[in-house]
Amino acid sequence: MNTKSFIGENSYSCKVCGSSFTRKQCLAIHMRTHTGEKPYSCEVCGSSFTHKETMVNHMRIHTGEKPYSCEICCSSFTHRQTMVQHMRTHTGEKPYSCEICGYSFTRKPQLVIHMRTHTGEKPYSCEVCGSSFTEKRSMLRHMRTHTGNKQYSCEICGSSFKNKNDLAIHMRTHPEEKPYSCEVCGSSFTRRNNMLQHMRIHTGEKPYSCELCKSSFTRKPGLVSHMRTHTGEKPYSCEVCGSSFTQRINMLQHVQTHTGEKPYSCEVCGSSFIRKPGLVVHMRTHTGEKPYSCEVCGSSFTQKSHMLQHMRTHTGEKPYSCEVCGSSFTQKHHMVQHVRTHTGNKPYSCEVCSTSFTDKQTMVIHMRTHTGEKPYSCEICGSSFTKKINMLRHVRTHTGEKPYSCEICGTSFTKKTYLLRHVQTHTEKKPYSC
Template identity: 45%
Template sequence: MSNLTIHMRTHIGEKPFACEYCEKAFSTKGNQIRHIWTHTGEKPFTCGYCNKTFRQNADMERHKRIHTGEKPFTCEYCKKNFSDKSNLMGHMRTHTGEKPFACEYCEKVFPTKRNLIRHICTHTGGSPFTCEYCKKNFSDVKNDNSYAYSYRRKTIFSQKSKLIKHKRTHTGEKPFACEYCEKTFSRKWTVTSHIRTHTGEKPFTCEYCKRIFSDKSNLIKHKLTHTGGKAKKKKRIL
């Protein structure tokens, strides 16, 4: 696949690579694989200094600078050095005055995503994502003074996505429809699993006996019969 084809998707919004576990889709196969690792827990990149593992090579390289002290990113205005490019970009806005992050509740703007999220908490009472129906908060914040745990973009996206899914338990919204029958679902992975009852597709194979399954959770439960473990029951929301 050419770089031009991949680039064109940024303009047309095409995302042909869908996650089998949730409703997210991606413009490249590589981004899809890295996202799937957030579901499977796979972390293939290992730090050579402390053996800590990471899902992405870029995260590992950023972490290694803690050990090496390397700061390869330099501010063009004051020559201050940074180990992380995002920190450099936030710092440079102190020189330029740029404030690209706007609050959805009021007219205030901020130079960094972290500052915006801290501010949003003054509106929501501690969490940037609060359910309007039951006031449940979606955040990785451990307490009001430790918001640094969840300022990173990946965490923020994750919590907002969880809120959207949670609100469907109140509204009853089921935006994902089966193409073979009239049944609808609140989550994409459930309709994907359901469609296999029509197509007969069984993409999940047991590594021990080669038995195949249409659903990932059924494969996991089956593998416990080989390993001697016990399955944990999880309530599914259709």
């Protein structure tokens, strides 16, 4: 077959699809896309390729060679194109833009997938139940719910997982080499880039800023996730129930509520957790460690979020407001519970007497009136209580502690209600009438 056709000087044309080339060799290589010919084979695993260059790139998987390096952070890559894409994380360049909403991306495949959020296209379908997906990997991950296949195995302990991300999370439970250390606190990391990002905790540097509200972040993914609070975009969906999330990690954690998988276990009491941070925080109940301290009064806490909530008792900040009556609260879940006083919604019911409650904790405490359980005990006299706050108040009868002080005369009290009643003696307020 004479495949040469002179469209221009030294121009070669494909008679199958009409593509043209300046060199005969390029046409010959192109024809393999039609014939399926793959003349180049990997000597290690036998994979075959249409291009010699593709085979050479593939060989680096076996040799570990990464000849392309980033001049900024020294990360290395097996492919030049991958290094070029990586450089955009430093330059901020996003050459691929969505014509509908203006979102831009560093890679063209990301734009193609994003466009499906506008078109609704879901080109990948499950052969078993017919569910359709925007991404091939989502479809493959879903297929494992039918086959039970766990193709990702841990080389250290043999545990197997349905998806690569779960294996990556599991691998962190095994000790590994961390050659990069923080000179300030000594924390170590497997990658230099992670160490450099960690250093910003000490320097306070937040190079990524939101153009809408001026919030700033130490890492670019933090800014990307934050922007979704403005756009409302939730690109990650649960394949089981359809719930959508702004962050992939939140979606993965949610999926585990369906599978029941809790890969992180406490070696002391056997409690298991969906996420490693949950295990880390739990361990402090055994060690007594409270690494977060209040700069005002010195109170210490096991979790940073608890310390930040406590700080509001000093600053008076109440960032969560009720849209109905305007009442403000220091914690979001307090505001959510309050809103139920307007809606009348009481989603938590007692299984014994059917009494319903606006919040779960109140229902749990109520259940103790049926079971007689008193989980909080005084270490001094052994008295037990249904509520922790009652136990803490009781302990003060032994210690003599009076943590609530009047700012006017200095008189101190064991309970906050006693202090509030006392303060009225200074204001001459008389709220009770005959």
